[in-house]
Amino acid sequence: MKHMELRLTVNGVAKHWTIAPGDILLDVLRREGYFGVKRGCETGECGACTVLVNGKPINSCLMFAAQAEGAEILTIEGLAKPETLDPLQEAFLDRGAVQCGFCSGGMILAAKALLAHHPHPSEAEVREALSGHLCRCTGYRKPVEAVLAASTKKRPARAKAAEVSR
Amino acid sequence: MFEGVEAFYRPTTVREALHLLRKAKGTARIVAGGTGVVPGGDRSVRFLIDITRAGLSYIRKRGGAWTIGATTTMAEIEDSAEMRMLAGGLLASAAAACGSVEIRSMATVGGNMANGSPAADLAPPLLALDAEAAIAGTAARRKMPLADYLAAVCAGKMKNALLVEIVFLEPSAARGGWCFQKFGRTAVDISLVNVAAGLQLDARGRVKWARIALGAVAPLPLRMPAAEALMTGRILDRALLAEAAESVSDTVHPIGDIRASADYRREISRVLTGRALEQCAARAGYSL
Numbered sequence: 001m002k003h004m005e006l007r008l009t010v011n012g013v014a015k016h017w018t019i020a021p022g023d024i025l026l027d028v029l030r031r032e033g034y035f036g037v038k039r040g041c042e043t044g045e046c047g048a049c050t051v052l053v054n055g056k057p058i059n060s061c062l063m064f065a066a067q068a069e070g071a072e073i074l075t076i077e078g079l080a081k082p083e084t085l086d087p088l089q090e091a092f093l094d095r096g097a098v099q100c101g102f103c104s105g106g107m108i109l110a111a112k113a114l115l116a117h118h119p120h121p122s123e124a125e126v127r128e129a130l131s132g133h134l135c136r137c138t139g140y141r142k143p144v145e146a147v148l149a150a151s152t153k154k155r156p157a158r159a160k161a162a163e164v165s166r
Numbered sequence: 167m168f169e170g171v172e173a174f175y176r177p178t179t180v181r182e183a184l185h186l187l188r189k190a191k192g193t194a195r196i197v198a199g200g201t202g203v204v205p206g207g208d209r210s211v212r213f214l215i216d217i218t219r220a221g222l223s224y225i226r227k228r229g230g231a232w233t234i235g236a237t238t239t240m241a242e243i244e245d246s247a248e249m250r251m252l253a254g255g256l257l258a259s260a261a262a263a264c265g266s267v268e269i270r271s272m273a274t275v276g277g278n279m280a281n282g283s284p285a286a287d288l289a290p291p292l293l294a295l296d297a298e299a300a301i302a303g304t305a306a307r308r309k310m311p312l313a314d315y316l317a318a319v320c321a322g323k324m325k326n327a328l329l330v331e332i333v334f335l336e337p338s339a340a341r342g343g344w345c346f347q348k349f350g351r352t353a354v355d356i357s358l359v360n361v362a363a364g365l366q367l368d369a370r371g372r373v374k375w376a377r378i379a380l381g382a383v384a385p386l387p388l389r390m391p392a393a394e395a396l397m398t399g400r401i402l403d404r405a406l407l408a409e410a411a412e413s414v415s416d417t418v419h420p421i422g423d424i425r426a427s428a429d430y431r432r433e434i435s436r437v438l439t440g441r442a443l444e445q446c447a448a449r450a451g452y453s454l
Contacts, residue, residue: 004174022168044265045354058268063200066174067197067216128267131266131353
């Protein structure tokens with residue numbers, strides 16, 4: 001088996017790993033201890049393996065690890081600050097949008113990417129953003145509510161006040 | 167799954183990619199988004215050539231012709247302000263209909279064509295736009311009609327060639343309308359049938375030309391020349407739309423598989439073609 005070097009940034013930390021040329025990104029991330037990246041269908045249908053690569057949500061089960069050379073990767077482990085959860089994580093907890101948790105990491109990262117570009121999405125936009133994520137426990141209503149709640153929470157105070165006065 | 171892979175290359179030019187492809191003598195696979203190659207799981211692959219750094223991600227207009235680089239992603243097409251305008255957003259809406267957000271930030275137009283799937287969502291719109299494929303191979307770079315390229319892929323004749331870009335002319339917008347329709351079980355499903363249609367009318371409501379292409383209803387995505395011809399020169403009305411849709415359902419020869427029976431796909435072809443043409447008429451500003 002031949003090997004190659006891979007240099008990338010994961011959750012803000014520079015990494016230098018030795019991989020096989022045919023390695024899949026999902027396998028490498030889990031091998032390196034990022035177990036929040038879930039192995040689900042391995043065919044790009046369930047979204048459990050979603051990570052952000054340079055800010056874009058991708059299925060890590062469909063990407064060769066070697067393609068991540070030089071990339072910045074965010075996994076669910078990198079979302080919270082040491083003491084505080086991300087507002088999306090808070091919202092998922094508040095709304096009971098997490099049951100077994102297997103799909104949650106992927107969903108939250110997909111939502112993170114959505115909110116980065118559309119801070120105040122409509123429900124339809126949230127549903128579209130989560131359409132690549134299968135949940136087998138709670139269903140989709142609560143995750144959708146959670147993302148909408150997180151987007152409202154982030155709204156600047158002035159915008160909120162304007163809404164109230166309307 | 168890809169334990170047999172000996173090397174992963176990331177060429178920065180098309181020339182370098184071709185050199186690597188030639189050197190591998192049929193044991194290499196070109197990779198872009200990975201959404202086709204990875205689930206394919208071809209264990210015979212010894213070399214992977216990632217072309218996403220070869221400078222082929224662009225949407226450009228030169229003169230009246232649009233050029234889309236092979237590694238342009240579905241998301242880039244979907245989000246492109248120009249593609250949202252062109253032909254009533256025909257290509258942008260087809261790109262947006264393809265898989266999930268995650269898939270669309272990986273999958274590329276080149277992969278969608280080179281993969282040879284009869285259900286490829288960008289194939290009917292590109293066929294309807296009379297697109298050409300620019301190919302680099304052992305010989306000089308050449309252009310061929312996209313339909314010929316897809317047929318060659320299907321026949322296994324494109325293994326040593328690299329799809330570089332897709333080229334098509336900007337269609338006339340006057341009294342014209344375009345529409346993409348897809349039918350699948352869910353929002354992220356592979357198309358059971360997909361349709362792209364376009365038409366242009368004269369001042370009296372006569373059809374100047376019609377373009378209809380369908381996917382997932384034959385081994386290859388197909389244009390529907392019989393239906394197009396029967397519409398040309400006639401006044402557009404509901405009877406003509408029904409006639410064209412009927413002609414399409416007579417022309418398609420779908421398979422029956424785990425996703426849908428052949429009869430069902432044929433019926434869906436008729437219904438979707440009708441809907442697409444009706445939308446085209448509406449977008450052309452014509453009331454039926």
